[in-house]
Amino acid sequence: xxxxxxxxxxxxxxxxxxxxxxxxxxxxxxxxxxxNITLHGGPVMLNTVNMYYIWYGDWSQGTGxxxxxxxxxxxxxxxxxxxxxxxxxxxxxxxxxxxxxxAYMGSTTDAYSQGPGSTSLSDAxxxxxxxxxxxxxxxxxxxxxxxxxFVLTSADVHKSGFLTGYCGWHTHATFGGVDVKYSFVxxxxxxxAANCSQQVPGPNGNSxxxxxxxxxxxxxxxxxxxxxxxxxxxxxxxxxxxxxxxTFGTTSTAGNGASYNVTLGGTKYxxxxxxxxxxxxxxxx
Numbered sequence: 001x002x003x004x005x006x007x008x009x010x011x012x013x014x015x016x017x018x019x020x021x022x023x024x025x026x027x028x029x030x031x032x033x034x035x036n037i038t039l040h041g042g043p044v045m046l047n048t049v050n051m052y053y054i055w056y057g058d059w060s061q062g063t064g065x066x067x068x069x070x071x072x073x074x075x076x077x078x079x080x081x082x083x084x085x086x087x088x089x090x091x092x093x094x095x096x097x098x099x100x101x102x103a104y105m106g107s108t109t110d111a112y113s114q115g116p117g118s119t120s121l122s123d124a125x126x127x128x129x130x131x132x133x134x135x136x137x138x139x140x141x142x143x144x145x146x147x148x149x150f151v152l153t154s155a156d157v158h159k160s161g162f163l164t165g166y167c168g169w170h171t172h173a174t175f176g177g178v179d180v181k182y183s184f185v186x187x188x189x190x191x192x193a194a195n196c197s198q199q200v201p202g203p204n205g206n207s208x209x210x211x212x213x214x215x216x217x218x219x220x221x222x223x224x225x226x227x228x229x230x231x232x233x234x235x236x237x238x239x240x241x242x243x244x245x246x247t248f249g250t251t252s253t254a255g256n257g258a259s260y261n262v263t264l265g266g267t268k269y270x271x272x273x274x275x276x277x278x279x280x281x282x283x284x285x
Contacts, residue, residue: 036235036280037243042230044092045181048097049224050147051075052139053107056129057119057154058272063189064154067209070267071152074213075104077265078220082285089277090232090240098224099126105147108138120158123184126151129174134175143175148223149182150216155190155208162186167196167217170223181227183219186213198246203254203268208267210270217271218245225277232277244273244282 053075059068078084079102088100113132114125120130130149133139133185139147148170153159166183188196189208202210218241225232226239248270250257260268260285273282 009076027162033034035046035172035236035238037232037234037238037240037275037277039091039093039232040230041093042226042228044090044098044231045093045146045148045224045227046096048079048101048103049220050103050105050144051220052105052133052144052147052149053137053152054129054133054149054151055107055108055153056110056121057112057157061108062155063206063208064187067187067206068214070204070206070209071212071216072104072107073265073267074216074269075102075268078102078217081262081264083217083262083264083274085223085285086225086274086276086283087240089279091277092231102220105139105144108133108136114269116218120160121153121155122160126159126184127182129171130180131175134180143178143180145178147181148220148227149180150219151182151184152212152216153186155187157186158191159184159186163188163192163195167211168219170219170227172228175207179228181223183211183223184218185215185219198248198270199258201256201258202270203256203258203260205256205258213269214271217222217241221274240275241272243275247273247282249273249282 085100087098091097110129129151134143170183172179172181187208188211193200193207193211197211200207204210222239222241248261251261254260254268260270262269262271273284275282
């Protein structure tokens with residue numbers, strides 16, 4: 001039995017699609033739906049999941065200004081959707097199910113707090129960025145136990161392992177006695193978009209936002225059903241979205257010729273499927 005790490009490193013199967021990353025940067029494939037996902041006793045996020053964005057780096061350049069509304073719309077619209085409703089098949093040890101609700105609670109900007117022009121980040125620095133936002137009360141006086149804090153890095157920011165081992169990840173830490181959930185998702189548009197994008201361009205014509213939307217969705221559903229990395233996963237450590245990674249189901253064609261598989265808040269997205277705990281199958285609803 002392997003435990004998840006939030007990066008999928010617990011997976012023993014060679015060539016596994018890891019937290020939204022495609023091996024060798026190749027499109028298509030992915031997913032590990034062959035072994036059942038089960039509850040291992042840890043908590044799940046039962047109530048409304050609150051999403052917080054930390055825009056790290058410089059989002060005023062390139063595709064950044066246009067990317068932000070697309071990513072905010074995703075957070076504002078994914079809750080209550082048929083897609084996110086798949087997570088309602090997950091429950092805790094008392095058989096209380098996930099609500100399927102999500103609320104976008106706002107964002108803050110971090111202009112390279114990890115040093116002048118700090119565009120190369122470690123895992124520890126991602127936690128530093130979250131800690132700084134919490135210490136500065138960017139999202140209120142206290143950390144939110146029902147929140148997931150997404151560190152979204154601009155296209156110029158490099159992250160160890162980003163694009164080569166993963167496209168994003170989630171984990172947790174204790175802050176002020178609160179179990180804080182957080183995630184890293186980077187903009188791959190100028191560093192190797194093919195490694196973290198199913199298609200270029202995407203349905204919104206913004207390579208950064210279209211790629212990040214899929215990974216944010218992936219991390220959101222995993223953090224909801226396995227926030228402390230001890231709840232829902234399979235025997236190889238794969239969480240729900242891992243098992244459907246880089247599979248998209250039935251798609252339609254947007255006006256620019258790109259594929260999409262869901263419309264949220266009037267905006268088209270191509271996002272990875274999720275696994276139903278009850279059917280053990282990947283889908284979009």
